[in-house]
Amino acid sequence: MLAKKNRSMEKRIIPITHKDFERCADLWNMKKQRALAERFYSDLQSGKRVTWVCEQNGARLGEISLVLDMNDPEYTITHKRAYVSHLIVKKDCRRQGIGRSLVEHVIEQAKQMDIKELTIGVDLDNFAALRLYAKAGFDRILDVCEDKDGRYVKLMKSL
Numbered sequence: 001m002l003a004k005k006n007r008s009m010e011k012r013i014i015p016i017t018h019k020d021f022e023r024c025a026d027l028w029n030m031k032k033q034r035a036l037a038e039r040f041y042s043d044l045q046s047g048k049r050v051t052w053v054c055e056q057n058g059a060r061l062g063e064i065s066l067v068l069d070m071n072d073p074e075y076t077i078t079h080k081r082a083y084v085s086h087l088i089v090k091k092d093c094r095r096q097g098i099g100r101s102l103v104e105h106v107i108e109q110a111k112q113m114d115i116k117e118l119t120i121g122v123d124l125d126n127f128a129a130l131r132l133y134a135k136a137g138f139d140r141i142l143d144v145c146e147d148k149d150g151r152y153v154k155l156m157k158s159l
């Protein structure tokens, strides 16, 4: 009985499909980010996006995706380069290694998919994410860009 209980308390990283998409609202505000939510859903449905969540005892603690086609040759190249997208960890669960586990998981999954390079776009003021990705081996700067939300850097990791 105790062993059973302990197993259900373990954190696990599992893939989700478009059918589980509504529950992504546990982690981010889909109403506020409507355009993203619509694109997210259709990309999950078409297979352009693959998403994993970190769950514990049925609760979603974090999420990460791999996007295979971003329509930007710096970010994605068919069968070669994929984009790590929408890493997020629930606020009260941060600094416990969940973000790092999700990134490590996505790296392993990408290797299994025979992807050779991973990219990511990070806001220049997002110190936590910049540190996390640097530690995970995203050591090449592809570009520094600017959009309506400010300056961001495109990083790459060879697998």
Ligand SMILES: CC(C)(COP(=O)(O)OP(=O)(O)OC[C@H]1O[C@@H](n2cnc3c(N)ncnc32)[C@H](O)[C@@H]1OP(=O)(O)O)[C@@H](O)C(=O)NCCC(=O)NCCS
Residues within 6 Å of the ligand: 086, 087, 088, 089, 090, 093, 094, 095, 096, 097, 098, 099, 100, 101, 121, 122, 123, 126, 127, 128, 129, 131, 132, 133, 135
């Ligand atoms: C970035 C984020 C995903 C990190 O998740 P997390 O589970 O807290 O990260 P981890 O506990 O696995 O930390 C891994 C490493 O990242 C770095 N890091 C994480 N949070 C940090 C912080 N607040 N300040 C400084 N470094 C931080 C550290 O180097 C840490 O390693 P350490 O604990 O050995 O020092 C989380 O802060 C988050 O969801 N932020 C909002 C969404 C976001 O910015 N996503 C990234 C978009 S590119």
